[in-house]
Amino acid sequence: MSRPSRRTFLQSSAAATAGGVLLSAPSVHAAGNNVLKVGLVGCGGRGGAAAINALSADKNTKLVALCDVFPDRITKKLEELKESEQAAQIDVPVERQFSGFDGYKKLIDTDVDVVLLVSTPGFRPQHLAYAVEKGKHIFMEKPHATDPTGIRSVLNSVKIAKEKKLNLVSGFCYRYEPIKRETVARIHDGQIGKVQFIHTTYLTSDLWFRGDEPKWSEMEYQLRNWYYFTWLSGDFLVEQHIHSIDKAAWIMNGEMPIAASGMGGRQSRTEKKFGNIWDHFTVVYEYASGAKVVSQCRQVSGCYNEVADHVIGTKGTAQIMKHSIDGEGGAWRADEKKNQDMYQVEHNELFAAIRAGKVINDGEASALSTLMGIMGREAAYTGKRVTWKEIMESKQDLQPKEYAWGKNPVPASPTPGRTKFV
Numbered sequence: 337m338s339r340p341s342r343r344t345f346l347q348s349s350a351a352a353t354a355g356g357v358l359l360s361a362p363s364v365h366a367a368g369n370n371v372l373k374v375g376l377v378g379c380g381g382r383g384g385a386a387a388i389n390a391l392s393a394d395k396n397t398k399l400v401a402l403c404d405v406f407p408d409r410i411t412k413k414l415e416e417l418k419e420s421e422q423a424a425q426i427d428v429p430v431e432r433q434f435s436g437f438d439g440y441k442k443l444i445d446t447d448v449d450v451v452l453l454v455s456t457p458g459f460r461p462q463h464l465a466y467a468v469e470k471g472k473h474i475f476m477e478k479p480h481a482t483d484p485t486g487i488r489s490v491l492n493s494v495k496i497a498k499e500k501k502l503n504l505v506s507g508f509c510y511r512y513e514p515i516k517r518e519t520v521a522r523i524h525d526g527q528i529g530k531v532q533f534i535h536t537t538y539l540t541s542d543l544w545f546r547g548d549e550p551k552w553s554e555m556e557y558q559l560r561n562w563y564y565f566t567w568l569s570g571d572f573l574v575e576q577h578i579h580s581i582d583k584a585a586w587i588m589n590g591e592m593p594i595a596a597s598g599m600g601g602r603q604s605r606t607e608k609k610f611g612n613i614w615d616h617f618t619v620v621y622e623y624a625s626g627a628k629v630v631s632q633c634r635q636v637s638g639c640y641n642e643v644a645d646h647v648i649g650t651k652g653t654a655q656i657m658k659h660s661i662d663g664e665g666g667a668w669r670a671d672e673k674k675n676q677d678m679y680q681v682e683h684n685e686l687f688a689a690i691r692a693g694k695v696i697n698d699g700e701a702s703a704l705s706t707l708m709g710i711m712g713r714e715a716a717y718t719g720k721r722v723t724w725k726e727i728m729e730s731k732q733d734l735q736p737k738e739y740a741w742g743k744n745p746v747p748a749s750p751t752p753g754r755t756k757f758v
């Protein structure tokens with residue numbers, strides 16, 4: 337087993353900011369005496385878990401406001417949260433429960449200190465922009481947008497958040513997992529030489545479907561079943577496989593590819609109820625150095641499943657999900673006992689930074705990872721080779737003209753060769 341060098345150790349420590357920037361800021365919450373008030377936007381599975389993480393991270397936090405586009409989701413989540421071990425830290429009276437499309441503004445307008453932005457990804461740019469405008473510390477789930485217009489908005493908000501010294505922790509959780517940090521720090525330390533190739537997979541089974549009810553409008557159907565609509569989820573490459581893309585971006589030290597080409601389609605999710613997303617993609621990302629990242633994702637039940645990242649360098653190889661390195665200096669395997677729950681670490685570091693008057697801002701790296709996913713999706717949808725400059729400047733804006741209950745027609749699932757790059 338090789339031991340970490342001083343450089344690896346230093347880089348591990350640096351990685352403790354998960355690609356974010358640590359600055360000093362005047363703390364109004366020092367010493368943990370003040371109660372930090374937390375508001376949650378998006379009362380779903382991850383939203384509830386993120387709220388528990390936040391309350392567990394700092395005993396002097398209180399969940400004081402909830403928002404979801406649907407009131408029934410708020411009621412259900414609040415009931416669940418009140419059954420949790422953190423129940424004593426929850427105080428969300430009816431007047432601090434906000435539903436509808438503008439509920440997020442009402443929540444952010446309360447005196448919450450920290451907002452957890454955990455709704456469906458299509459809304460993230462506007463939720464983030466308003467939270468930053470109102471000077472809140474933020475935890476924001478991945479992905480951060482579903483189109484390049486949304487990413488440009490996020491990048492602008494990230495810049496303003498930095499100027500205002502607001503914490504912005506991203507839900508790209510692998511970057512917060514101790515033994516993944518150690519594995520990637522070793523790669524950055526040169527233990528497998530220069531990275532030439534990454535093969536990253538996200539091969540899983542079908543996902544949930546939340547039914548259809550005659551009383552639901554088209555918009556309500558789409559929001560209830562948001563995963564299947566590209567404007568809301570970004571397609572499953574951007575919504576789920578984005579973790580793999582982000583790991584590749586992390587390994588590549590934030591360098592973005594110069595171009596991408598890809599293919600895919602929908603073979604099992606063919607019914608209208610499954611909206612317009614695909615069920616499989618393969619994307620090849622090209623780097624200026626000649627390095628490549630090949631990304632494969634599939635969501636079809638009954639097939640071979642695998643989530644892995646195989647990294648090939650000039651002097652060895654690494655497996656990120658197995659936390660292993662086989663390099664010139666010998667083999668290294670992470671001590672799994674040293675690991676911690678990455679979702680909890682995200683919040684521990686967020687609240688510790690707020691208390692210490694420090695600032696973590698993960699926003700830029702995580703917005704660019706999201707754009708890398710969008711780039712791969714668009715390359716596959718159009719059948720074209722898409723450059724980084726083209727995707728950065730793309731005018732694509734998938735959001736509807738207005739958010740209102742009623743009709744909301746969406747484009748058909750893309751056809752490569754015919755679907756145009758915007």
Ligand SMILES: NC(=O)c1ccc[n+]([C@@H]2O[C@H](COP(=O)([O-])OP(=O)(O)OC[C@H]3O[C@@H](n4cnc5c(N)ncnc54)[C@H](O)[C@@H]3O)[C@@H](O)[C@H]2O)c1
Pocket residue numbers: 377378379380381382383403404405406409436437439440454455456457459477478479507508509559575
């Ligand atoms: N980091 C991770 O490993 C991880 C794991 C799961 C989910 N997530 C992310 O968390 C987010 C939510 O996923 P989930 O699994 O909790 O989904 P979910 O469907 O369980 O919850 C999403 C909630 O957001 C609500 N919502 C939709 N539009 C809204 C709006 N405009 N305003 C307020 N609320 C709105 C929905 O009604 C729903 O209750 C997604 O971005 C997802 O990618 C991340």
